Amino acid sequence: AQSVTQLGSHVSVSEGALVLLRCNYSSSVPPYLFWYVQYPNQGLQLLLKYTSAATLVKGINGFEAEFKKSETSFHLTKPSAHMSDAAEYFCAVRVLGNTGKLIFGQGTTLQVKP
Amino acid sequence: DTGVSQNPRHKITKRGQNVTFRCDPISEHNRLYWYRQTLGQGPEFLTYFQNEAQLEKSRLLSDRFSAERPKGSFSTLEIQRTEQGDSAMYLCASSLLAGQAETQYFGPGTRLLVL
Numbered sequence: 001a002q003s004v005t006q007l008g009s010h011v012s013v014s015e016g017a018l019v020l021l022r023c024n025y026s027s028s029v030p031p032y033l034f035w036y037v038q039y040p041n042q043g044l045q046l047l048l049k050y051t052s053a054a055t056l057v058k059g060i061n062g063f064e065a066e067f068k069k070s071e072t073s074f075h076l077t078k079p080s081a082h083m084s085d086a087a088e089y090f091c092a093v094r095v096l097g098n099t100g101k102l103i104f105g106q107g108t109t110l111q112v113k114p
Numbered sequence: 115d116t117g118v119s120q121n122p123r124h125k126i127t128k129r130g131q132n133v134t135f136r137c138d139p140i141s142e143h144n145r146l147y148w149y150r151q152t153l154g155q156g157p158e159f160l161t162y163f164q165n166e167a168q169l170e171k172s173r174l175l176s177d178r179f180s181a182e183r184p185k186g187s188f189s190t191l192e193i194q195r196t197e198q199g200d201s202a203m204y205l206c207a208s209s210l211l212a213g214q215a216e217t218q219y220f221g222p223g224t225r226l227l228v229l
Contacts, residue, residue, distance in 0.1 A: 009154075036220070043118070043205055043220035044157070090156050099170055100145060100209060100216050104156030 002027045004091045006105035014113050019063075019078040021108045023091030026072065032094040033074045034102065035065055039087045047089075050074060061085070086112045116140075118221035120206050126227045127196055134192045135224045139208030146189050147218060148181060150174065151203040163189060164211065196228045 007022040025031055032051050036044040048059025055067045065076045074091060088109050092102040119138045127133050139146050145164050149157035160179070161171045165186035175181075178196075183189040193200055203225050207218035 034217075041222075041225070043120075043222045044207075046217060046219070049217060092156075094216075099162060100211070100218070101147065101159045101162060101170070102149075102157075102218060103159070107154070107156050 002031060002093050002095055002103055004033075004093050004103060004105040006089075006091050006108050008108055009106060010109045010111065012111040012113060013081045015083055016080050019076070019081045019085065019110065021076040021089050021091075021110065023065075023074045023076065023105060024072050025074060025091075025093050027093060027096075029096065030069070033065075033067065034092045034094070035059065035063070035074075035076050036090045036092060036104075037087050038090065038107075044090065047076070081110075081112045083112050083114065086110055118206055118208050118219055120204075120221040120224050122224060123222060124225050124227075126229065128229050129196060129198060131196055132192065132194045133196060133226065134190055135204055135206075135226075137189045137191070137206030137208075137221060139188070139206070140210075140219055143208035143210050143219075144186065145209045145211055145216070145218075146183055147207040147209070148189070148191055149205040149207065151205055151223070152201075157205055160191075193226075196226075198228045201226055201228045 003026045034049045035047040048057045050067045058064045091105040147162040148160040151157040163183040178194045181191045203223045205223045207220045209218045
């Protein structure tokens with residue numbers, strides 16, 4: 001069965017510092033992977049997605065993620081954190097087959113300190 | 115493209131009451147998904163439709179839950195005889211079936227509190 005694990009339920013960085021949010025996946029075949037962001041009391045917004053076209057994926061708001069098959073990882077990074085990046089971030093894998101449904105990790109709350 | 119909309123945004127009800135939520139997907143999106151998100155957790159899949167056909171239901175979806183998508187447009191999720199454990203955020207997402215390019219776009223959610 002496919003799954004994702006997000007390491008660290010809370011991450012705190014200073015404004016301007018590197019953001020690194022970790023996601024490891026489990027899949028018997030190359031997966032389709034997604035990162036979503038959720039601001040308080042809002043739905044999920046897609047940041048970026050990996051669909052095997054390129055291992056380094058660039059998303060919105062300066063975020064990017066690198067697919068590493070050898071490490072079964074899809075970590076999310078941003079070179080310089082802004083206060084507006086404070087939110088909850090979810091990694092997700094699309095289930096094999098035709099359903100298209102997503103399996104989400106537990107989420108990582110990003111705190112940005114001034 | 116006005117995005118996925120959900121109504122109501124918030125619902126407070128007493129245990130045992132029935133509630134119904136509505137989701138309006140992005141125009142022409144043929145797939146519609148329902149997820150449930152409890153505090154501090156990621157969303158969990160409940161069910162999905164392709165056009166008007168409900169193709170899969172999670173084991174999380176007890177017989178008190180029913181979802182419809184008449185005419186393949188908007189969808190409703192009804193919970194009968196609500197229980198306190200039903201308190202959660204109910205998220206709707208829609209997508210256009212397009213192979214590996216399929217991307218789900220989420221609505222703002224309906225937050226349910228069962229007293």
